[in-house]
Amino acid sequence: MNRVINVMRMQLTNRWVFIGIPLIIVAASFLLTLVIWSLVPEQGRYSGGAQAVMWYFFALGIQSLTLTFPFSQGLSITRRTFFFGTIALFSIIALITSVSYYLLGLLEQATGGWGVNGRFFALEWIAGGPWFHPIAFYFAVMMALFLIGFWAATIYKRWQATGLLSAGISVALVLVGTLYLIGSRQAWGQVGAFLGAQSQLDVAGWLAVLAVVLAGGSFLTLRRTEP
Amino acid sequence: MNTIIEVNDLTKKYRKSEALRGVNLALQPDRIYGLLGRNGAGKTTLMSILTAQGFASSGEVRVFGEHPYENERVLNRICFIRESQKYPDSFTAEHAFRSAALFFANWSQELADRLAADFQLPLRRTIKKLSRGQLSAVGVIIGLASRAEITFFDEPYLGLDAVARQLFYDRLVEDYSRHPRTVVLSSHLIDEVANLLEHVIVIDQGRIIMDDDADTIRGSAFTVVGSADKVWSFLGDREIVHTDNFASLASVTALGPLTENETRAAAELGLELAPVSLQQLIVRKTMSASSAASGVTNRSFSEAAR
Numbered sequence: 001m002n003r004v005i006n007v008m009r010m011q012l013t014n015r016w017v018f019i020g021i022p023l024i025i026v027a028a029s030f031l032l033t034l035v036i037w038s039l040v041p042e043q044g045r046y047s048g049g050a051q052a053v054m055w056y057f058f059a060l061g062i063q064s065l066t067l068t069f070p071f072s073q074g075l076s077i078t079r080r081t082f083f084f085g086t087i088a089l090f091s092i093i094a095l096i097t098s099v100s101y102y103l104l105g106l107l108e109q110a111t112g113g114w115g116v117n118g119r120f121f122a123l124e125w126i127a128g129g130p131w132f133h134p135i136a137f138y139f140a141v142m143m144a145l146f147l148i149g150f151w152a153a154t155i156y157k158r159w160q161a162t163g164l165l166s167a168g169i170s171v172a173l174v175l176v177g178t179l180y181l182i183g184s185r186q187a188w189g190q191v192g193a194f195l196g197a198q199s200q201l202d203v204a205g206w207l208a209v210l211a212v213v214l215a216g217g218s219f220l221t222l223r224r225t226e227p
Numbered sequence: 228m229n230t231i232i233e234v235n236d237l238t239k240k241y242r243k244s245e246a247l248r249g250v251n252l253a254l255q256p257d258r259i260y261g262l263l264g265r266n267g268a269g270k271t272t273l274m275s276i277l278t279a280q281g282f283a284s285s286g287e288v289r290v291f292g293e294h295p296y297e298n299e300r301v302l303n304r305i306c307f308i309r310e311s312q313k314y315p316d317s318f319t320a321e322h323a324f325r326s327a328a329l330f331f332a333n334w335s336q337e338l339a340d341r342l343a344a345d346f347q348l349p350l351r352r353t354i355k356k357l358s359r360g361q362l363s364a365v366g367v368i369i370g371l372a373s374r375a376e377i378t379f380f381d382e383p384y385l386g387l388d389a390v391a392r393q394l395f396y397d398r399l400v401e402d403y404s405r406h407p408r409t410v411v412l413s414s415h416l417i418d419e420v421a422n423l424l425e426h427v428i429v430i431d432q433g434r435i436i437m438d439d440d441a442d443t444i445r446g447s448a449f450t451v452v453g454s455a456d457k458v459w460s461f462l463g464d465r466e467i468v469h470t471d472n473f474a475s476l477a478s479v480t481a482l483g484p485l486t487e488n489e490t491r492a493a494a495e496l497g498l499e500l501a502p503v504s505l506q507q508l509i510v511r512k513t514m515s516a517s518s519a520a521s522g523v524t525n526r527s528f529s530e531a532a533r
Binding site: 010017063080226 | 275278279280281282297298299302303305306307308309312313314315316317318319322323325326327329330331366369375
């Protein structure tokens with residue numbers, strides 16, 4: 001347990017990566033959005049800029065494996081300890097980010113959209129419902145993105161380009177196959193209705209299932225990966 | 228004696244080649260081992276498997292009596308910084324040392340600071356901007372300051388200048404005498420490390436071709452120089468490692484210790500006797516092993532042996 005916490009501390013040795021840069025991304029995309037809002041009419045002041053930091057999580061997932069995993073091996077850390085420490089750290093950061101987004105969303109609504117009727121943190125579909133709905137949604141999105149990056153990087157580390165290529169082609173085949181099935185049964189209307197009926201909590205649930213599968217896959221792949 | 232590393236019939240196969248073939252080893256605590264061999268002989272592969280960073284194809288490995296894979300009881304007591312060790316992109320040497328301090332129970336920050344000063348290592352520069360020598364220094368410092376019970380150094384001198392290399396050897400011996408532990412030093416600069424080593428393991432093409440006490444190895448061969456017929460009659464049926472002919476003169480390296488009588492006999496015959504350095508012996512052994520393996524006789528031995 002102690003070593004799991006130490007893995008978190010190791011990942012945080014350079015605070016800039018996990019704390020400084022995400023803060024800058026959020027602040028920068030928010031400020032830029034404010035500038036853009038001043039240029040557009042009041043009814044169009046929506047922004048998806050809040051997702052910028054979530055894509056950074058995807059990149060962090062890749063980086064924390066490709067470079068930090070070999071380093072952790074040099075420090076005689078087991079693969080299991082490295083995995084749980086890294087996932088735990090990401091969960092904590094994702095949770096902090098989600099709660100901050102929720103609180104900033106409250107502030108946004110209380111100030112009449114930052115005084116200019118803008119929507120940045122509290123996009124309607126996400127921010128509706130009780131407090132834990134948007135938090136669960138943000139959290140699940142970030143964990144899924146992080147784990148996609150993490151698993152992809154693990155596959156690359158273990159089987160190099162061949163592995164990543166096979167995995168990419170498999171995922172593409174599954175997606176195309178699904179689209180084909182829907183199309184051949186002329187079920188697009190039903191699918192659209194189904195997707196339209198999902199609340200943000202439902203989506204969070206689907207993403208959570210995906211994240212658990214990704215985490216399991218990452219762990220099994222990492223078990224036999226050489227640094 | 229208690230064995231801290233035990234290896235039985237270890238093999239490692241890659242798709243097209245064999246990196247290790249039937250390796251057997253037993254390492255004792257509190258000694259300095261040299262793991263010597265050419266580039267690509269299997270040194271790094273062997274150390275990777277011993278530290279569970281890599282995986283064996285078959286065979287058995289025991290470290291402190293247990294299998295090291297995912298075993299914190301074992302890994303906690305080991306340090307292996309590889310020659311091509313990777314560090315997180317954003318890390319400086321200081322970050323790397325701070326991280327290492329979290330995981331090695333015997334970590335000495337004092338020693339790390341002193342070594343960093345010795346190697347003139349810029350602590351605040353990101354590691355990816357360091358020169359090859361400075362990068363090696365980071366690994367050397369983690370290895371030494373970890374004071375792990377078993378410390379592996381994988382070609383630690385790459386890119387280090389002569390002064391820095393000497394500093395490393397000096398600090399290693401100094402700290403080893405105060406804090407005894409098992410050190411495995413992989414190297415192909417044999418002469419430089421020869422004096423440090425208490426035990427020598429030579430690996431060639433994935434096979435262990437020598438595994439003996441350093442002093443025993445040093446006394447295990449000699450070179451005799453003189454007129455060819457006298458040299459050959461003196462040597463009798465000794466095992467010959469290497470022969471050089473210059474016109475009627477011969478310089479022959481042969482195995483086996485010499486008795487006092489033999490030394491005197493050589494002097495009476497007008498033959499010159501010379502000790503063989505560890506490096507020469509290993510180079511010749513390696514070459515005879517590989518020519519035996521490939522069935523080719525290599526005539527340019529002396530050039531490589533220098």
